[in-house]
Amino acid sequence: MKTVLQILPSLRKINGGVERGTLDVAKELAEKSFKSVIISSGGDMAEKFKKKGVDHYTIQIEKKGLINYFSSRSKFEKVLRNIMPDVVHIRSRWPAFCFSDVIKKNGIPLVTTYHGTYSGNNFFFKRKYNEVMTSGDVTISISKFIDDHIRYFFPHQKSLIRQINRGIDCKYFDTKSVSEIRKEKFLSSLMISERTHIILLPARITSWKGHNTAVDAVKILTEKNPELNFVLALVGSENNKEKFTKKLKKKISRLNISNRIIFCGNISDMPAVYSVADVVLSTSIEPEAFGRVSAEACAMSKPVISTNHGGSREIIENNVTGWLVEPKNPEDLADKITYVLALDQKKKDSIGKRYRRNDAIGTPFCVTLDYDTINDLDVTIRDRDSMIQKRVPIGQLSLYIESEIGRNVTT
Numbered sequence: 341m342k343t344v345l346q347i348l349p350s351l352r353k354i355n356g357g358v359e360r361g362t363l364d365v366a367k368e369l370a371e372k373s374f375k376s377v378i379i380s381s382g383g384d385m386a387e388k389f390k391k392k393g394v395d396h397y398t399i400q401i402e403k404k405g406l407i408n409y410f411s412s413r414s415k416f417e418k419v420l421r422n423i424m425p426d427v428v429h430i431r432s433r434w435p436a437f438c439f440s441d442v443i444k445k446n447g448i449p450l451v452t453t454y455h456g457t458y459s460g461n462n463f464f465f466k467r468k469y470n471e472v473m474t475s476g477d478v479t480i481s482i483s484k485f486i487d488d489h490i491r492y493f494f495p496h497q498k499s500l501i502r503q504i505n506r507g508i509d510c511k512y513f514d515t516k517s518v519s520e521i522r523k524e525k526f527l528s529s530l531m532i533s534e535r536t537h538i539i540l541l542p543a544r545i546t547s548w549k550g551h552n553t554a555v556d557a558v559k560i561l562t563e564k565n566p567e568l569n570f571v572l573a574l575v576g577s578e579n580n581k582e583k584f585t586k587k588l589k590k591k592i593s594r595l596n597i598s599n600r601i602i603f604c605g606n607i608s609d610m611p612a613v614y615s616v617a618d619v620v621l622s623t624s625i626e627p628e629a630f631g632r633v634s635a636e637a638c639a640m641s642k643p644v645i646s647t648n649h650g651g652s653r654e655i656i657e658n659n660v661t662g663w664l665v666e667p668k669n670p671e672d673l674a675d676k677i678t679y680v681l682a683l684d685q686k687k688k689d690s691i692g693k694r695y696r697r698n699d700a701i702g703t704p705f706c707v708t709l710d711y712d713t714i715n716d717l718d719v720t721i722r723d724r725d726s727m728i729q730k731r732v733p734i735g736q737l738s739l740y741i742e743s744e745i746g747r748n749v750t751t
Contacts, residue, residue: 343375345425347435349402352383352579356544357506357632358431358455359385364509365429366394377423379416379435384606397423401435412438420446427451436472450476456629457489467493474500482506482630483651505654505723506630513639515615522612530573530602537570537681540617542610542633543624544576545585545603550623550647555588556670559595561677570681575604575613614640619680622646625667631655634662643683645676654730657720660708705741 346362362378363385369376370393377395380386381402389396399415400408416439428443429451430436436452443450452473473479474490474497481487487503511517530538539558543549551574558572578585585603592601607613614620620637622628627650634655637644646652648664656662663680665672708720718731721740732740 341373341375342427343377343423343425344369344427344429345377345379345420345423346429346431347379347401347439348431349434350381350383351378351385351389351396352381352577356577357630359383360632361453361506362431363388363392367392370394377425379419401438404434409438413442417442420448429453430473430476431455433469433473436475437469440472440475449478451478451480452476453480453482454486454490454629455482457486457627471497476500478502480504483654485627485651485654486629506632508632508635508639510639513611513614513636515611515641518611518615522609523616526607526609526612527616529604530571532571533569535569537568537618538616539570539572539619539621539677540575540613541572541621541623542575542613542636543622544581545574545578545588546581547584548624548626549576550625550667551588552591553625553668553670553673554621554623555592555595555597555601557673557677558597558600560670560674562597562600564674565678568678568681570600570618572601573604573613573617574601575607575610577606578603610636611640614642617642619677620644621673621677622652623667623673624650624652626650628652638662643680645673645680657708660720705744707737 346366348358348362351359351362366376366378366389375395376393377397378389379397379399379401381400382396382398386396386398397419399412399419401412420442425448427449428439430440431453432455440450452475454473471494474494477500479490479497479501481490481501481503483505484503487501490501491498532538541551541554543551545551554572554574561568561570589603592598604613614637617637620633620642622631622633622637622644624647628634628647629651631646631650631652631654634644634646634652638655638661644656644662646656646662646664647667648658649667653664656664658664663676665676705721705723713719713734717734719734719737721730721732721737723744
């Protein structure tokens with residue numbers, strides 16, 4: 341039996357993109373009769389992995405520093421000799437910085453997944469640190485946005501890059517699989533009336549996820565539409581961000597909108613959370629590498645409003661599969677929320693279900709003709725498995741589909 345070892349800093353973030361992605365890959369590997377092993381600093385999700393038949397080794401690799409560098413390397417060398425994996429997959433810079441040379445010294449193939457744009461590439465030492473994520477035998481980019489980023493900053497490594505668009509488990513994120521009991525469990529925790537609109541922002545509590553923009557939008561909504569019955573549900577961890585959370589709560593109190601915003605904390609049953617939302621927000625002020633929230637909302641047939649940058653633009657086509665707003669623009673966000681909440685349920689459902697319906701019947705590609713098609717003769721084509729969308733000239737559509745089918749067969 342072949343063994344695949346995945347390494348990431350921790351398993352603390354129940355709804356973190358890297359953590360969830362690791363769980364998805366580990367589960368698939370186990371189902372395909374690979375031995376799946378994970379090394380991390382531990383956390384709430386470790387038990388989930390064990391239930392899926394995944395072995396977990398705890399090494400403190402979450403905190404950076406010289407002492408931790410040497411102590412973690414010593415422990416890793418012992419674990420590596422014990423496991424002797426056939427492939428190692430690293431998902432973060434610090435573990436790659438600590439362990440990549442040890443892995444290579446043992447002759448084990450190394451795969452890295454580049455999950456973000458990583459700041460500081462304009463500075464020599466920071467760029468060298470970031471470059472460790474391209475030091476393996478293969479570097480996976482999780483979206484075209486990330487692929488372009490790596491090729492720009494590390495052009496000498498472009499032959500090693502493989503774009504594998506991150507997907508989500510559409511069987512897990514499916515409205516039909518969510519029972520009324522699961523919905524009620526979340527709704528009862530909110531303690532709101534049945535007629536209250538739920539605006540959902542699923543993201544860990546940190547400044548770059550755009551919570552300040554969302555809070556400002558709530559204030560605008562309250563002033564412009566005082567009769568509108570709604571709450572903003574913030575679902576996500578506050579771990580290690582207590583200072584920012586405290587400032588955010590003070591701001592909410594100062595704006596006199598405490599009755600409009602609910603801090604829900606981490607919730608493991610995200611399909612149940614999505615299922616009761618009237619609209620889902622992704623308000624990041626920095627580009628998302630993939631846009632997991634947008635993809636999950638689409639899979640759950642929910643209307644989604646996302647910031648117009650990064651990987652989210654590859655998932656959301658404005659006014660077709662959702663709505664795009666400019667980052668740090670609470671007025672734009674408030675206007676879009678007002679528009680979506682005012683739509684009749686049939687229209688909201690049609691936006692959310694437009695592509696989900698085709699997923700269910702197994703359509704591999706969906707093609708959309710819109711008003712822009714009249715002017716530029718381009719159409720939008722969406723891959724069912726990755727949920728990535730691209731604009732393609734009508735004249736090249738058949739060639740594009742043939743090339744994609746051929747690529748999927750060979751890979």
